[in-house]
Amino acid sequence: MQSVLDRETEIERCLLQFGHKLLDLIKRAKQAFRIVSGFDAQDFNCFFVCLFVMFTACELGVFDLLLESEGPLSSDAIAERLGASTNGMERLLDACVGLKLLGVEIKSEGAFYRNTELSSLYLTKSRGQTLCHLYKIPVLTHFAMKSEEEMIKFMQFLNAFWSICGKDVIAAFDLSPSFMIWEPMGGGVGGLAKECISLYPNSTVTIYDLPKIVQVAKEHFIPPEECRITFHEGDFFKDPVPEADLYILARVLHDWADDKCLQLLTKVHKSCKPGGGVLIVETLLNEDKTGPLEAQLFSVIMLVQTEGKERTPTEHSKLLTAAGFREIQVKKTGKFFDVVLGRK
Numbered sequence: 001m002q003s004v005l006d007r008e009t010e011i012e013r014c015l016l017q018f019g020h021k022l023l024d025l026i027k028r029a030k031q032a033f034r035i036v037s038g039f040d041a042q043d044f045n046c047f048f049v050c051l052f053v054m055f056t057a058c059e060l061g062v063f064d065l066l067l068e069s070e071g072p073l074s075s076d077a078i079a080e081r082l083g084a085s086t087n088g089m090e091r092l093l094d095a096c097v098g099l100k101l102l103g104v105e106i107k108s109e110g111a112f113y114r115n116t117e118l119s120s121l122y123l124t125k126s127r128g129q130t131l132c133h134l135y136k137i138p139v140l141t142h143f144a145m146k147s148e149e150e151m152i153k154f155m156q157f158l159n160a161f162w163s164i165c166g167k168d169v170i171a172a173f174d175l176s177p178s179f180m181i182w183e184p185m186g187g188g189v190g191g192l193a194k195e196c197i198s199l200y201p202n203s204t205v206t207i208y209d210l211p212k213i214v215q216v217a218k219e220h221f222i223p224p225e226e227c228r229i230t231f232h233e234g235d236f237f238k239d240p241v242p243e244a245d246l247y248i249l250a251r252v253l254h255d256w257a258d259d260k261c262l263q264l265l266t267k268v269h270k271s272c273k274p275g276g277g278v279l280i281v282e283t284l285l286n287e288d289k290t291g292p293l294e295a296q297l298f299s300v301i302m303l304v305q306t307e308g309k310e311r312t313p314t315e316h317s318k319l320l321t322a323a324g325f326r327e328i329q330v331k332k333t334g335k336f337f338d339v340v341l342g343r344k
């Protein structure tokens with residue numbers, strides 16, 4: 001069986017035949033992600049996400065439609081003409097913009113997309129040089145966790161982000177001394193919780209997660225002698241949420257559609273102590289969704305893997321306000337994850 005790297009090398013060799021510029025573009029996206037996330041594309045397959053985005057747009061005929069159209073088109077118009085989902089199309093087009101496969105003009109009516117010279121040249125079927133037929137990209141099937149071993153691997157992958165940028169996230173706002181009891185909802189195996197107690201040694205952190213994740217966290221990630229981190233097993237949609245000063249939702253809302261996010265945030269607001277708050281940690285999209293590339297790519301992954309999406313600061317603020325939170329503050333960390341703080 002071909003290894004990921006063999007396959008990658010083979011893809012790169014084929015791409016080379018079609019144009020150094022395009023190859024450079026994809027290589028740069030791969031390198032950028034490596035620098036930003038610290039992850040090798042072999043682990044995360046960001047390279048495959050880039051290619052997945054490109055080939056999906058190719059196969060749907062996005063580049064052909066834009067080549068034939070007289071001017072730039074809106075996402076809704078493209079979705080309608082190609083018989084595709086409007087929600088999915090917008091994310092796909094934004095990711096193409098991030099990858100510089102499409103250009104975008106932001107007008108008062110919304111975003112209008114157009115081909116770049118390279119995409120008209122290499123990604124249109126009519127020009128006969130299309131890359132589309134070369135490969136069918138496997139869609140991140142390694143994320144489907146089938147065994148405990150796979151789950152541990154996935155959790156190690158999630159955790160590793162926090163050793164790289166956890167401090168920036170937790171230090172983005174001064175969270176002491178008003179917040180003493182912290183509740184990371186869907187806190188996973190505790191990578192961010194460890195950063196919390198390291199930066200705020202007087203805080204106590206209770207990780208709330210599904211029973212099977214809590215079990216894995218206890219067995220493999222948090223040593224029993226670490227008494228400042230405790231666990232609460234539960235389903236945050238069905239079970240009660242314990243009272244706390246600060247709730248942390250890190251990479252949780254991006255798994256869920258707006259109605260579920262609102263349901264969860266409303267529940268958190270009810271349990272939150274007066275004067276307490278909620279800290280949302282996500283990769284924020286620019287307000288006009290023209291970047292950053294990692295948020296655009298993640299939003300495509302969320303489309304394929306979950307019910308959710310990446311959001312803009314305004315979209316997060318609206319959800320928080322609707323749930324009852326106020327004094328909403330947004331901080332871009334300049335790293336992979338940004339933070340939004342709301343108070344009760």
Ligand SMILES: C[S@@+](CC[C@H](N)C(=O)[O-])C[C@H]1O[C@@H](n2cnc3c(N)ncnc32)[C@H](O)[C@@H]1O
Binds near residue numbers: 210
């Ligand atoms: C993408 S992971 C993020 C984990 C952690 N916050 C981090 O950033 O490393 C989402 C987490 O939400 C948890 N989760 C999903 N549905 C849940 C539910 N209904 N109740 C509690 N936790 C849930 C998952 O088990 C998982 O640990």
